[in-house]
Amino acid sequence: MTNKKTYASLDSGRGINYWRHAPPLRAEARRVYPDHEFEWATPRLESFGELVGDVIADNADTIDEHGPILHTYDEYGDVRNEVEYHPAQKENERLVYESGIVADAFGPPADRDEPVGLIHTLTMQLLLSYVDTGLVCPVSMTAGAALVLRNHDSDDSLDDYFSALTSRSYDSLAEGAMFLTEEQGGSDVGANETIAEPVDSDSSPGDSRTYELTGEKWFCSNIDAEGTLALARRPDAPSGTRGLSLFLVPHETRDGRLNDQRYRRLKDKLGTISVPTGEVEFHGAEAYLVGEPERGFKYMATMLNWERITNAVGAVGIMGRCLVESKVKAATREAFGEAIQEYPLMRRDLFEMAVDFDAALTFAMEAGKWLDRYERDHDDRDAYRLMRVLAPVAKYRTARMAVETASYAMEIQGGNGYVRDFVTHRLYRDAQVLPIWEGTSNILSLDLLRTFEKEAAHEVLFAHVESLLSGIDHPVLDELSSLVADECDSLKDAFATLVTADDEYAQYEAKVLAEYVFDVVTASLLLSNAQREVDDAGDARSVIVAKHFIESAFGTSDARGILDGEALALEYFDTVVYYDRLDPASVTARWT
Template structure:
């Protein structure tokens, strides 16, 4: 926090700045969710990365958006080569980003530490990177996700060479990850996967030939063969040329549905250096996220290596899905953060009717609301990331697992839609320039549109939330968790707000009990409303807890204003649309909330 409000008018645009330093809310949330010793080490690294992203990587991202990757499926003689050509600016961004430790730090101790950092560190760096290129965050995220899957499920170490390359600190030895789930006939219905996996003939110790893969040994032994040939089509393949691609396929005789799926690693080139038997048919002509090549892949006996035990592929892939959904959320938050920054700068610099736009009451309210919404999305997404990080540190932590499973689909669902709406309004604040490709809001809006689609649509996510309550009894951890947040807020300044959230918590409990007794059709009908309700109650509790912490630390009531506005606007009495109450917090506390000036609690 700063005693002096930020002078956003000092900037021409949200470029050639340090995004870490310009985002006090992000710094505070990172400090809250990192283990203390890790944050003490990481904060200087995050500061360096914020500077790098705001300068060189941001400039390169604009170049790449105009010069996206090109696919050369065939060479001049008509032979398949499956080459994706990138602009040199993308290669530079790759090198700068990966060698900053965005993936490696979470799996390998960086210099000066004995232990790796948690996945919260990777998420925070990805959020900063999303300020300039959410498309590029996709391969970065999938590289970390593929490494996480191999660390958790490649129990016999057969794929250690791929894990080491996915987590390399050197750009020259690094490989990227990918996840090919979608098939044309299935879409979100993963159980409809038609790709088949045939075992490759292997030679036993006595010289006998065998093509029969054995099921997983009940005593924990390995299957007889781990090499297969995949045949089938994958329809929406982001980071198409990755060497660490994970794909689902069905072995001969495996049951239908997700229960019959196995997980395989499919490289671009096999271990003997030969081009794999697959065809990159074409790249999609996408609206946004130009920096990541997304296309169609046809497996034609492609060499693939079984990950873990057969017929457990969908379970293994959920490790990556949970990770990707949270990274989708922090990516959305990064877009909101950049859109907000561009809006603040424009409103401070643009005059209308004799005054800067930010001085007009309607714009004060708009920027105030955008700031509160950003901090709400930030708090919820970082909280979801915290619980995933805790679970990945200790898979026996039942509280971490159930809270991660509850918060993850909600975070992805709410922040994705928020990014689209905020990017759209940021274009409006820019005026006509916001609709022109020369200005970054144009790209923010195009990139944001994929976020509600990636890693599960809003309906799929809402149904996943229902499953966490029905099958995993997630409410048994959720409600005590919310109670603990509210109990930490005891202070006269917050009594009315805590009472309002407590009342809503009781209503949420009744709503969940109603759905538990209802038939499936009604429960599904109300699933998204339930997700919204959980988001609002949890976020209100988090913001109040943050406000109390800041009040205790510095007697600063800025976050108290943020919490009050969120609670009143989302959970409060809306009779008269609040027009009749005569209150105008955005006019009273604009500098404190929008420009991050400190606010003495005695003045609140």
């Protein structure tokens, strides 16, 4: 267990076990994993947290200074398409993939009869995001590409690629990617201009699943992946998204030939240096049809839902590292003769940062739980609808929270936070891509409206919130639960208003609705967590977390609370920031 003295003994937030230093993460993993899988996963997450905080963290700093280099042509001017990586990048990739971060969810580990759920991959990605969000990108896309093939490769024609994407050996691994964006389309995927021409095979003229792609993709992360998914339009296919088919485009063809594409250049990005992102031109590139023609956008939605939730847990990982670095600095930096964590404003800042971490963590893991449940049982339509409503909201809100948290973590470091030598500089640069990857906040908010309109996701969402609130009976939580129940009723009214409003007004209010969904669901989850922690562990830390979040989100006060004389951050600083146990009887006496 970590405490205040632990942080006072550290020079920085590295060389530590991030799993061990995040009690809220351990509690959330216990909540969302099936019991038997959590017992199996715990020692592995402990080991991975140690590995990430040590070797992988050190390598990540090196990689940020020595990022990938693209060699488009060889010395004779022929296309080479080679990305040169620093040895530290190769070491990190080997360590991460051979830890089972992808493989364990698609094939049984050596000591199990069955694979574990995707929630395990998400939890490991969250830990990896403490040190390198850029590396999380190819890991996530490798798992996502494998998921698409598992779900949609109906004739098993791509089994060789599925096996390579899920390999336990780094030497035989194929990484995945998703080339979705085109310059003229951006978020308008239906404007896709890449063309797919069928290639007749000798054995099956007119019935080949091999195509040649011509066109270009504008924002291609993990550019040299061997298992890239891309959308293209076959001849005479309808316009818009309904005419798109999904293809797997390899770096090298099955006969070992460099594919007919050109990696034009790498983007000079602000952050996520470890993942090479560039522009790709297809010049009759060999590609293999995934599933049925003209169902590509639906298939790609499987990847997008997965990527949005991994984006959310990545945001939480950055927030967690920012919190660790901030606590170390606050415990070790003296000003005017005292550690700065002893000053009321710094206590308030760290307290609020810790509550934000708990809130973002809880919502992201909840979204991951329902995706995991749906992927275990595709007949569970309620799990699907909950996943669909939570995924875009999780990605939208946690991304913005990570940017704000990283910005303030830089400030806590003082001038050093703005200097490249210190990790908060990189955390902020990496966090800034999160609101952009996998759909901007506007796109995500409009997607939320679609889940309500087309999938009636509001029905299962409101039922879920009400179910969470029905289990609250602790006297300190009772009033908070009533407040959240009232807000849930107001959210229903807001939804009903937008359902009957014209499209322009509904779109205008879509982001407000998404934020409202986040606040109501997060509040109900935090209350449920608090009730369980009191009942099972005899600890009321989560009561304070829930109280602060709910009163900040929904409470009304005169003069912005200045008149009420309450200072939770001063009274419960060690409880929330350093995880000191809090006797439930003390909070009962305090507020009832």
